[in-house]
Amino acid sequence: MLPLANILARPLRTAVSVLAVGVGVALFLVLVGLTGMLDEIARRTTQVEAHLMVWPASDQVVVSGGLPAEKVEKDLEGVAGVEHAIPVLRWPFKMAGRVQNVYGIRPEDWRYFASEDQILEGRALADGPEMVIDARLAAAGGYRVGQTVERWGHAFRIVGIAKEGVAGRVFMPIDTVGEALQQTSRRASFFYVRVVDPSHVAAVREAIRERGLNVFTLEEFYDVLASSFIDMDLVIGSVVFVAGFVCFLVILLTVYTMVIERTHEIGILKGIGASRAQVFGLVLSEAGLIAGAGIVTGFLLTWGGRALILHLQPLWTVEIPPLRYLLAALLAAGGTLLGAAQPAARAARQDPVESLRYE
Amino acid sequence: MTPIIETQSLVKVYRADGVETPALRGVDLAVAPGEFVSIMGPSGCGKSTLLYLLGLLATPTEGTVRIDGQDAGTLGDGGRTRLRRRHIGYVFQRFNLLPTLSAEENVGLPMRLRGERPGSAPREMLRAVGLEEKRRRRPNQLSVGEQQRVAIARALATRPTVLLADEPTGNLDSEASDRVMDLVGRLHRGTGQAIVLITHNRQVADRADRLIRMHDGRLVDA
Numbered sequence: 001m002l003p004l005a006n007i008l009a010r011p012l013r014t015a016v017s018v019l020a021v022g023v024g025v026a027l028f029l030v031l032v033g034l035t036g037m038l039d040e041i042a043r044r045t046t047q048v049e050a051h052l053m054v055w056p057a058s059d060q061v062v063v064s065g066g067l068p069a070e071k072v073e074k075d076l077e078g079v080a081g082v083e084h085a086i087p088v089l090r091w092p093f094k095m096a097g098r099v100q101n102v103y104g105i106r107p108e109d110w111r112y113f114a115s116e117d118q119i120l121e122g123r124a125l126a127d128g129p130e131m132v133i134d135a136r137l138a139a140a141g142g143y144r145v146g147q148t149v150e151r152w153g154h155a156f157r158i159v160g161i162a163k164e165g166v167a168g169r170v171f172m173p174i175d176t177v178g179e180a181l182q183q184t185s186r187r188a189s190f191f192y193v194r195v196v197d198p199s200h201v202a203a204v205r206e207a208i209r210e211r212g213l214n215v216f217t218l219e220e221f222y223d224v225l226a227s228s229f230i231d232m233d234l235v236i237g238s239v240v241f242v243a244g245f246v247c248f249l250v251i252l253l254t255v256y257t258m259v260i261e262r263t264h265e266i267g268i269l270k271g272i273g274a275s276r277a278q279v280f281g282l283v284l285s286e287a288g289l290i291a292g293a294g295i296v297t298g299f300l301l302t303w304g305g306r307a308l309i310l311h312l313q314p315l316w317t318v319e320i321p322p323l324r325y326l327l328a329a330l331l332a333a334g335g336t337l338l339g340a341a342q343p344a345a346r347a348a349r350q351d352p353v354e355s356l357r358y359e
Numbered sequence: 360m361t362p363i364i365e366t367q368s369l370v371k372v373y374r375a376d377g378v379e380t381p382a383l384r385g386v387d388l389a390v391a392p393g394e395f396v397s398i399m400g401p402s403g404c405g406k407s408t409l410l411y412l413l414g415l416l417a418t419p420t421e422g423t424v425r426i427d428g429q430d431a432g433t434l435g436d437g438g439r440t441r442l443r444r445r446h447i448g449y450v451f452q453r454f455n456l457l458p459t460l461s462a463e464e465n466v467g468l469p470m471r472l473r474g475e476r477p478g479s480a481p482r483e484m485l486r487a488v489g490l491e492e493k494r495r496r497r498p499n500q501l502s503v504g505e506q507q508r509v510a511i512a513r514a515l516a517t518r519p520t521v522l523l524a525d526e527p528t529g530n531l532d533s534e535a536s537d538r539v540m541d542l543v544g545r546l547h548r549g550t551g552q553a554i555v556l557i558t559h560n561r562q563v564a565d566r567a568d569r570l571i572r573m574h575d576g577r578l579v580d581a
Contacts (some may be wrong), residue, residue: 001460001464001471002457002459002460002464002468005457005459005460005464006459008459009458009459264455265457265458267455268451268455268456268457269457269468269472270416270440271414271416271449271451271455272449272468272469272472272513272514273440273443273444273447273469273472273473273517274440274472275436275437275440275441275472276436276437276440277437278472351417352411352416352417353411353416353417356416356451356455
């Protein structure tokens with residue numbers, strides 16, 4: 001009763017405090033949620049029916065634009081335990097306002113990237129100047145099956161739309177990509193490798209490594225990709241920390257001001273029988289109400305912010321699992337109560353006679 | 360009969376910036392259960408300090424305060440708070456109602472602080488002081504006389520054994536003052552609570568069973 005009446009008595013100050021907590025919660029959820037975009041890329045890249053990835057050494061990329069596909073494929077398939085090598089030629093290609101990494105693959109290898117039931121519309125990849133795109137890109141760019149996309153003097157027909165989550169957002173036949181890149185011989189940016197017996201992956205990897213190639217298991221590659229985003233995580237973590245600290249200071253200042261302003265009322269409360277613990281609890285309750293309202297506001301801001309981001313950047317991913325909402329709520333509540341604890345303790349310690357004399 | 364409230368050699372010295380200001384210089388006072396005592400004296404003579412000590416809102420520099428035979432000096436902060444809740448009702452000169460609460464909520468607050476559900480008691484108390492119709496009004500929507508009646512209802516809501524009133528008519532005009540004192544007298548007769556009332560007003564003081572004068576931190580005419 002009293003805590004609610006008190007915070008409603010100063011609506012503007014309460015609104016500012018609630019907004020401070022809300023912005024902190026929303027910043028935490030949205031910014032940390034954006035790191036899900038990086039994770040989603042790493043996850044998609046390794047979402048292939050294969051066991052290993054083979055990359056050229058960096059000098060091979062610079063000098064020759066990738067690996068000589070036929071030679072490396074032959075080498076890989078000569079390694080004991082390798083079932084199949086799947087060359088991929090990547091090509092940066094602008095669609096839906098953003099550069100996409102086109103996966104140039106052999107049409108017969110499509111089955112390693114997606115099953116039949118993952119084609120939502122149209123068909124899988126065949127030969128020629130055509131492409132399969134994923135559902136998210138189709139939605140973001142308004143693309144349809146049968147539509148033609150023109151780039152650099154080439155026209156590519158969309159023949160299928162695949163479920164979101166396959167390795168790339170755009171697939172084309174590897175020869176089509178090679179022709180577009182005016183390659184005289186077929187090259188590959190990297191290879192996926194399937195092994196005959198998955199329990200021998202480590203041995204096969206070692207055998208490939210002995211041939212001077214960079215080789216990773218898909219799990220290792222996921223980790224490498226994920227760890228390459230660590231700087232981004234640090235930046236986002238710093239922003240989240242600063243946002244949290246500012247919220248903490250706003251709450252500290254608000255509750256401190258509230259206590260000073262109500263010194264006389266605290267004297268009255270003590271005069272009519274309030275104990276120190278009750279005064280402490282009263283101040284914390286007010287902070288708790290602010291935290292509660294701030295958390296709800298934060299969730300609403302997160303919902304709005306996420307919708308706005310996805311509207312402006314449909315291909316971005318803002319991943320916010322339910323447990324992260326719980327974590328944000330706990331952090332906001334903890335920070336608010338921590339910020340309120342010192343002023344609350346000060347209020348509880350106030351001398352009732354001094355407080356009653358306070359104007 | 361055991362006094363409901365009793366002081367022995369009560370001394371209170373305020374210290375600020377190294378300067379000592381004695382407010383009470385050895386006060387011995389005993390108030391019997393149900394007795395109505397008024398204390399008169401010039402400003403600064405220590406009346407309010409005495410009331411704060413009797414209400415256990417301040418601790419004496421020397422001497423003892425006993426409430427219902429219990430020496431408050433032997434108790435910690437929590438024990439004094441419990442003793443105050445059980446025995447003391449306080450009426451302040453400036454009413455001291457909480458501005459964010461309605462009259463009814465103000466009256467029910469001491470019960471809530473005792474961990475009790477007020478139920479219909481605040482409304483009944485407000486009926487007793489003639490303000491039932493205005494129970495939902497906030498203090499700033501009441502006249503000063505009405506605010507003081509709400510404050511009296513609040514002080515009596517927990518049925519304390521002692522009502523301490525610090526110049527309860529000090530901010531009221533003569534008509535409102537008479538109404539408040541009529542009310543105090545009526546409630547006193549009805550409930551049998553002891554009252555210790557501080558006033559500058561001789562007419563108000565004369566309503567008590569016993570009049571005590573204070574001067575320079577001492578009771579001079581008990």
